[in-house]
Amino acid sequence: xxxxxxxxxxxxxxxxxxxxxxxxxxxxxxxxxxxxxxxxxxxxxxxxxxxxxxxxxxxxxxxxxxxxxxxxxxxxxxxxxxxxxxxxxxxxxxxxxxxxxxxxxxxxxxxxxxxxxxxxxxxxxxxxxxxxxxxxxxxxxxxxxxxxxxxxxxxxxxxxxxxxxxxxxxxxxxxxxxxxxxxxxxxxxxxxxxxxxxxxxxxxxxxxxxx
Amino acid sequence: xxxxxxxxxxxxxxxxxxxxxxxxxxxxxxxxxxxxxxxxxxxxxxxxxxxxxxxxxxxxxxxxxxxxxxxxxxxxxxxxxxxxxxxxxxxxxxxxxxxxxxxxxxxxxxxxxxxxxxxxxxxxxxxxxxxxxxxxxxxxxxxxxxxxxxxxxxxxxxxxxxxxxxxxxxxxxxxxxxxxxxxxxxxxxxxxxxxxxxxxxxxxxxxxxxxxxxxxxxxxxxxxxxxxxxxxxxxxxxxxxxxxxxxxxxxxxxxxxxxxxxxxxxxxxxxxxxxxxxxxxxxxxxxxxxxxxxxxxxxxxxxxxxxxxxxxxxxxxxxxxxxxxxxxxxxxx
Numbered sequence: 274x275x276x277x278x279x280x281x282x283x284x285x286x287x288x289x290x291x292x293x294x295x296x297x298x299x300x301x302x303x304x305x306x307x308x309x310x311x312x313x314x315x316x317x318x319x320x321x322x323x324x325x326x327x328x329x330x331x332x333x334x335x336x337x338x339x340x341x342x343x344x345x346x347x348x349x350x351x352x353x354x355x356x357x358x359x360x361x362x363x364x365x366x367x368x369x370x371x372x373x374x375x376x377x378x379x380x381x382x383x384x385x386x387x388x389x390x391x392x393x394x395x396x397x398x399x400x401x402x403x404x405x406x407x408x409x410x411x412x413x414x415x416x417x418x419x420x421x422x423x424x425x426x427x428x429x430x431x432x433x434x435x436x437x438x439x440x441x442x443x444x445x446x447x448x449x450x451x452x453x454x455x456x457x458x459x460x461x462x463x464x465x466x467x468x469x470x471x472x473x474x475x476x477x478x479x480x481x482x483x484x
Numbered sequence: 485x486x487x488x489x490x491x492x493x494x495x496x497x498x499x500x501x502x503x504x505x506x507x508x509x510x511x512x513x514x515x516x517x518x519x520x521x522x523x524x525x526x527x528x529x530x531x532x533x534x535x536x537x538x539x540x541x542x543x544x545x546x547x548x549x550x551x552x553x554x555x556x557x558x559x560x561x562x563x564x565x566x567x568x569x570x571x572x573x574x575x576x577x578x579x580x581x582x583x584x585x586x587x588x589x590x591x592x593x594x595x596x597x598x599x600x601x602x603x604x605x606x607x608x609x610x611x612x613x614x615x616x617x618x619x620x621x622x623x624x625x626x627x628x629x630x631x632x633x634x635x636x637x638x639x640x641x642x643x644x645x646x647x648x649x650x651x652x653x654x655x656x657x658x659x660x661x662x663x664x665x666x667x668x669x670x671x672x673x674x675x676x677x678x679x680x681x682x683x684x685x686x687x688x689x690x691x692x693x694x695x696x697x698x699x700x701x702x703x704x705x706x707x708x709x710x711x712x713x714x715x716x717x718x719x720x721x722x723x724x725x726x727x728x729x730x731x732x733x734x735x736x737x738x739x740x741x742x743x744x745x746x747x748x749x750x751x752x753x754x755x756x757x758x759x760x761x762x763x764x765x766x767x768x769x770x771x772x773x774x775x776x777x778x779x780x781x782x783x784x785x786x787x788x789x790x791x792x793x794x795x796x797x798x799x800x801x802x803x804x805x806x807x808x809x810x811x812x813x814x815x816x817x
């Protein structure tokens with residue numbers, strides 16, 4: 274049990290420190306790396322409480338895909354060095370700090386409400402119809418709930434994600450003229466007759482070739 | 485506390501027992517790769533150091549150790565040093581869940597296949613970190629290419645894994661092998677095996693998909709600025725990843741440690757040897773592909789991943805699940 278709590282404190286310490294470093298670090302790419310470290314330690318915490326499926330999915334989805342896209346954007350946009358830091362003495366009068374404070378305050382109060390509700394009504398957790406047991410792996414129990422009771426919500430959220438994806442593609446798509454595309458079918462089905470044209474060239478005239 | 489430390493020591497012992505053979509076989513596999521490659525091109529390949537040139541990799545390693553490690557002045561030093569370490573570590577930690585036989589596995593976890601998938605999807609970070617931290621154009625382009633390529637092919641590998649999992653009903657790798665006792669999945673899921681093999685080539689940046697290090701365009705891609713032991717670590721990590729992909733292919737499709745037919749001379753050979761044979765078989769296929777197929781163009785690579793493999797493997801998921809449902813073969817009821 275001691276080892277368990279030691280590891281818990283190690284992982285949570287890493288998680289908290291890296292979460293702070295995400296906002297504090299000067300270099301944006303470093304922020305993303307700290308974000309990745311944060312995701313990894315959170316998924317370690319998930320695994321420690323026995324939610325191995327969630328931990329692995331966290332790794333695959335957030336670290337393996339989402340954070341890669343973050344890195345892509347940050348690296349491509351070339352915003353490596355941030356100009357004014359929020360804790361520096363000369364504040365450049367940006368408007369992002371009040372908004373950020375507002376959002377974090379709202380999240381803070383939400384957390385208080387959630388934790389308070391759990392504190393004052395301990396049977397809140399038991400009201401969910403998930404029976405957690407050691408015999409059934411949590412992959413199976415999540416599947417049992419997700420694909421039976423909450424199938425509609427699951428499908429709707431999938432649909433929303435699909436719509437968002439299509440929307441992003443439509444917004445960024447622009448048709449460019451003069452792009453040469455390769456068509457395998459066209460290339461393969463080309464016959465000799467189309468490719469070769471025999472011309473009787475007259476003397477001293479030359480042949481005009483249509484491009 | 486005392487028992488905890490004894491557990492720790494036995495675990496460390498087991499880990500060493502696994503890691504040392506893996507590292508040695510990575511070195512040997514480089515030699516095998518070069519020999520197969522030379523064989524196809526009617527050359528001799530490395531044959532001078534030791535019998536059949538077997539110690540060539542050791543000689544190379546010695547050379548790398550004694551070379552100077554150069555860190556570019558404008559590089560981001562910490563990330564630059566960290567990148568090969570990340571590649572190497574990620575390539576090695578995945579071996580923890582590979583089952584070499586019945587109850588012969590370091591960590592028999594419930595979500596083994598997800599763990600493998602997660603760790604292989606983390607592998608892209610070593611490359612991105614190396615490419616970005618070098619602070620130079622070629623490595624950066626190589627890293628961007630590599631990241632896009634690996635993310636794309638992970639999608640189709642994920643869908644292929646779903647196909648296998650539908651037939652098994654468990655995420656545990658030992659269960660996956662045991663489910664193939666009667667029939668290896670390579671037979672009913674043969675198209676998936678082919679797609680898995682090609683995606684594994686792309687996932688490990690092997691030819692014909694070695695665009696991240698296409699020497700004609702990008703010098704050496706993300707590892708251009710690396711030298712000495714750090715370069716060797718990238719290289720070892722890459723080969724460890726290739727071996728891992730071969731192991732994954734043998735566990736998912738070729739029946740892991742099971743012998744092909746359960747009759748006398750075959751079933752006396754212990755399981756780990758069968759797994760090693762299968763890994764070697766897949767690796768020789770990897771090497772043959774490297775020697776025979778020309779490099780893909782980048783747009784062809786993306787087209788293959790997203791427009792051909794992904795729809796086809798999704799279609800196969802539907803096919804597999806409807807087949808299992810119709811003939812009432814769904815596992816785990």
